[in-house]
Amino acid sequence: MDPYLGLAQSKSKPRSVLDGFSNRHLTAVKGGRPSRPPIRTNRPVSTSSLVEPSEHYRLLQQDHLALLKKQKQLEESYSSLEERFDKLKLEYETLQSAYEELQENYSASSQKNFTAGKLLVYLKLKRRADKSALENRNIIKNEACFNTFLKDVIMADHPRIPRVIYECVSVLESNEKFLTVPGLYRVSGDYNVIQNLRYDINANQYKKLRKLKSPHEVCGIIKLFLRELKDPLVSLQMCSEIISSVEELKSNKRAKVLQLVNALDDLRLQTLKFLMKHLRNVANTAENEMDAYSLGLLMSSCIFNETLADVCPVKFEKQMRMYWTVFLLLGVIISLLALFDWKAKRYDSVPGPRRWPFIGNVVSFLGVGPVEIFAQLIALGKTYGKVYKLDFFYDYTIVYSSPEAVEAIVTSPVLAAKSQDYDKVSEWIGNGLLVSRGPKWFSRRKVITPGFHFKILEDFVPSFNRQAEAFCRKLEALAREPGREAIDIFPELKLLTLGIICETAMGVDSAEDTAQQAYYTRIVEELSSILYWRMFNVFVNIDALFRLTSTSRRFDELVRKSWNFTLNMIDKRRKINEDTLRVASPDERKDETYGRHKRALLDTLLDARIDGKPLTDDDIREEVDTFTFAGHDTTASAMTFLLYNVAKHPDVQDRLYEEILDEFGPESTELTLSMINNLRYMDLVIKESLRLYPPVPIIARIATENTEVLGERITRGTSVAVDIFLMHRSEEYFLDPDRFDPTRFEGMRDTDTFNPYTYIPFSAGSRNCIGQKFAQYEMKSVLVKILQHFSVRLTRENYEPTLKAEIVLKPATGLPLKFVRRH
Numbered sequence: 001m002d003p004y005l006g007l008a009q010s011k012s013k014p015r016s017v018l019d020g021f022s023n024r025h026l027t028a029v030k031g032g033r034p035s036r037p038p039i040r041t042n043r044p045v046s047t048s049s050l051v052e053p054s055e056h057y058r059l060l061q062q063d064h065l066a067l068l069k070k071q072k073q074l075e076e077s078y079s080s081l082e083e084r085f086d087k088l089k090l091e092y093e094t095l096q097s098a099y100e101e102l103q104e105n106y107s108a109s110s111q112k113n114f115t116a117g118k119l120l121v122y123l124k125l126k127r128r129a130d131k132s133a134l135e136n137r138n139i140i141k142n143e144a145c146f147n148t149f150l151k152d153v154i155m156a157d158h159p160r161i162p163r164v165i166y167e168c169v170s171v172l173e174s175n176e177k178f179l180t181v182p183g184l185y186r187v188s189g190d191y192n193v194i195q196n197l198r199y200d201i202n203a204n205q206y207k208k209l210r211k212l213k214s215p216h217e218v219c220g221i222i223k224l225f226l227r228e229l230k231d232p233l234v235s236l237q238m239c240s241e242i243i244s245s246v247e248e249l250k251s252n253k254r255a256k257v258l259q260l261v262n263a264l265d266d267l268r269l270q271t272l273k274f275l276m277k278h279l280r281n282v283a284n285t286a287e288n289e290m291d292a293y294s295l296g297l298l299m300s301s302c303i304f305n306e307t308l309a310d311v312c313p314v315k316f317e318k319q320m321r322m323y324w325t326v327f328l329l330l331g332v333i334i335s336l337l338a339l340f341d342w343k344a345k346r347y348d349s350v351p352g353p354r355r356w357p358f359i360g361n362v363v364s365f366l367g368v369g370p371v372e373i374f375a376q377l378i379a380l381g382k383t384y385g386k387v388y389k390l391d392f393f394y395d396y397t398i399v400y401s402s403p404e405a406v407e408a409i410v411t412s413p414v415l416a417a418k419s420q421d422y423d424k425v426s427e428w429i430g431n432g433l434l435v436s437r438g439p440k441w442f443s444r445r446k447v448i449t450p451g452f453h454f455k456i457l458e459d460f461v462p463s464f465n466r467q468a469e470a471f472c473r474k475l476e477a478l479a480r481e482p483g484r485e486a487i488d489i490f491p492e493l494k495l496l497t498l499g500i501i502c503e504t505a506m507g508v509d510s511a512e513d514t515a516q517q518a519y520y521t522r523i524v525e526e527l528s529s530i531l532y533w534r535m536f537n538v539f540v541n542i543d544a545l546f547r548l549t550s551t552s553r554r555f556d557e558l559v560r561k562s563w564n565f566t567l568n569m570i571d572k573r574r575k576i577n578e579d580t581l582r583v584a585s586p587d588e589r590k591d592e593t594y595g596r597h598k599r600a601l602l603d604t605l606l607d608a609r610i611d612g613k614p615l616t617d618d619d620i621r622e623e624v625d626t627f628t629f630a631g632h633d634t635t636a637s638a639m640t641f642l643l644y645n646v647a648k649h650p651d652v653q654d655r656l657y658e659e660i661l662d663e664f665g666p667e668s669t670e671l672t673l674s675m676i677n678n679l680r681y682m683d684l685v686i687k688e689s690l691r692l693y694p695p696v697p698i699i700a701r702i703a704t705e706n707t708e709v710l711g712e713r714i715t716r717g718t719s720v721a722v723d724i725f726l727m728h729r730s731e732e733y734f735l736d737p738d739r740f741d742p743t744r745f746e747g748m749r750d751t752d753t754f755n756p757y758t759y760i761p762f763s764a765g766s767r768n769c770i771g772q773k774f775a776q777y778e779m780k781s782v783l784v785k786i787l788q789h790f791s792v793r794l795t796r797e798n799y800e801p802t803l804k805a806e807i808v809l810k811p812a813t814g815l816p817l818k819f820v821r822r823h
């Protein structure tokens with residue numbers, strides 16, 4: 001046995017003494033001095049009896065001395081560590097108090113009252129208050145501001161309204177230049193700046209807001225705050241309780257608005273008053289080109305924010321981040337190119353919203369959904385009148401809304417080609433009749449036109465009848481569902497109109513594939529929404545950039561599925577024709593049209609010869625895609641708004657029903673074309689509904705050569721658009737234009753002053769709608785059947801639909817329509 005075993009152990013273990021006082025231990029006890037660690041002595045294990053007792057004693061003494069020495073060393077290093085700890089603690093406390101001081105100084109300066117108490121703290125004569133005390137005294141506030149209830153929002157001290165509104169309005173009104181900036185509240189602010197501000201404001205920090213150089217972000221914050229309020233500033237429910245119809249509001253406007261205002265609680269009232277006063281200041285400042293009407297249009301969706309929920313089917317927000325990154329990279333190039341801004345001079349004489357160098361009006365349409373885009377277009381029309389320009393990277397679109405311009409455009413051979421926006425649509429429906437140009441369009445239109453001859457349309461009427469009857473049975477079942485009050489009619493009508501197109505134009509039995517048809521209508525809905533997004537967002541308008549997004553993959557998938565649907569129809573029709581021929585006699589076979597007594601448009605395409613050659617499978621598919629899309633979505637939109645107007649005007653509905661009773665009696669009848677043609681009042685009602693809600697609200701062409709429109713030089717490559725919606729609602733062409741009055745069309749065409757180009761729901765000229773008669777007969781047949789079975793009502797009397805235009809005009813949310821059985 002080693003006699004030094006015990007000592008050797010004690011020597012090899014000095015580090016163990018520090019075990020209880022590691023660095024980790026030091027940092028863990030910020031609050032106070034750590035307790036003194038125990039000193040462990042490693043006594044030698046009992047020595048062997050082989051060692052002499054005196055020798056053993058001497059060894060022990062030696063050992064003891066060594067330990068004492070070690071202990072002293074450790075005590076010294078302990079007290080030096082203790083000293084360091086105290087120093088660090090002091091430094092930590094000094095830093096913390098400096099931080100709190102900064103925080104307090106900031107909130108003191110923002111409140112502009114430097115109290116004596118704070119002065120004492122500043123001079124270090126008084127200890128500062130801790131965080132919870134500051135919160136109790138309302139100096140530090142951490143409540144949320146956005147996406148919350150009004151009562152929970154941080155309030156300004158005076159007046160007692162949300163602080164965010166107060167601060168934004170102060171910023172806008174304290175800077176005279178801000179109020180004069182054109183397009184205030186219409187032009188969207190920088191998305192990223194707004195989002196960053198949102199976080200600051202939620203933490204009650206307003207410094208950056210006050211330093212903004214452009215007012216658009218400040219307006220953006222106001223709009224964002226109002227839109228995100230969980231309880232809107234003015235609720236639509238309250239409106240509908242007080243104002244039962246628009247007529248009632250019109251006849252008694254002042255009293256009704258006062259009643260509504262009086263019903264608001266104090267907080268809402270004060271906030272609304274403050275906001276309205278500010279908006280009046282904006283409207284009274286002529287330089288910003290924003291009148292009360294435009295402001296009303298833009299702000300109403302924020303103040304009554306309920307209707308805007310879930311109307312953006314594409315995830316715009318996420319994808320905007322990527323575009324903004326690209327946007328920043330382009331920034332440098334843009335600045336250089338801005339030096340060569342000469343192109344902008346081309347249309348100097350045409351008014352339009354303020355444009356940025358190089359990018360033009362791009363920013364106004366970024367990051368906004370279809371509802372806001374449509375509202376912006378209306379506001380622009382109201383501001384600039386019958387002609388204005390839009391500029392996307394020097395790609396100009398001149399937007400007209402006068403009959404003179406319509407005539408000049410639709411009769412000009414150099415303005416016959418569809419604009420570049422339609423190219424995006426052609427990625428889906430190909431280069432069919434709607435999109436094609438020049439000789440291709442001409443030869444196709446010639447071949448297809450006989451397919452819409454009235455003799456052929458006459459054959460379709462029994463099919464309209466049958467499908468409308470089935471539709472009424474479906475409505476009845478839906479209306480009987482327990483707990484259901486209103487029926488969202490647009491999707492149902494899409495299924496009906498698609499079924500009719502499949503059966504009549506394509507000659508296949510629509511009842512076989514109802515699930516496929518329902519799927520197809522949803523595909524069309526999503527594709528339209530993506531296409532519309534691409535039209536107004538210049539970044540995704542560029543193919544290469546669009547291909548970088550995940551939406552492009554979704555787009556391709558949807559297009560493939562849509563083609564499967566139409567190819568399947570073509571195969572089916574081919575098979576039906578082959579089966580018919582197989583059972584025919586040799587003589588009958590010689591007759592090309594044998595067995596096709598109900599000749600479908602698809603048969604016209606299958607039999608067509610252009611320059612002696614039949615159409616290829618791709619040619620046929622693109623026309624089938626075109627007609628399936630153009631023939632169902634438009635008519636469903638027209639029918640939806642027609643039923644809404646009929647429900648909203650019971651007097652019109654009564655007169656329609658009387659006309660039906662006079663012509664056919666109360667029982668359901670098998671309609672014919674001549675019976676439908678007799679319904680004169682119904683013609684007027686449909687016309688008026690298409691005036692107020694034209695399913696295709698805007699059409700656009702491109703100049704293939706330099707030309708002129710109403711004396712204005714239009715250079716090659718410029719787009720010209722016709723805003724049909726705006727023209728149909730212009731006071732200049734229609735008396736009291738927002739009023740639904742079918743009788744306004746009685747004898748209108750006979751008057752000398754009426755210009756037929758004023759009313760163009762089906763467009764005009766050589767590229768007008770080939771299916772307009774088809775659509776009119778279909779709408780009349782369906783309306784007769786619906787009114788024979790039901791009385792149509794609104795479940796919310798004063799309801800006005802919010803509109804969006806994803807190629808076709810649509811209600812942004814389901815309409816509150818109720819169908820009550822007549823007998």
Ligand code: HEM
Pocket residue numbers: 418433434435445505626627630631632634635638694695696699700760761762763766767768769770771772774775
């Ligand atoms: C109420 C229902 C309808 C309305 C309001 C409507 C409206 C229009 C408008 C405004 C255009 C011109 C588009 C442009 O210039 O860009 C158009 C073109 C067209 N429509 Fe319709 N349409 C309706 C129903 C139909 C139906 C039922 C079909 C087919 C069965 C159809 C097939 C077409 C086609 C193929 C074109 C392109 C014509 C060409 O460029 O030669 N439409 N439609």
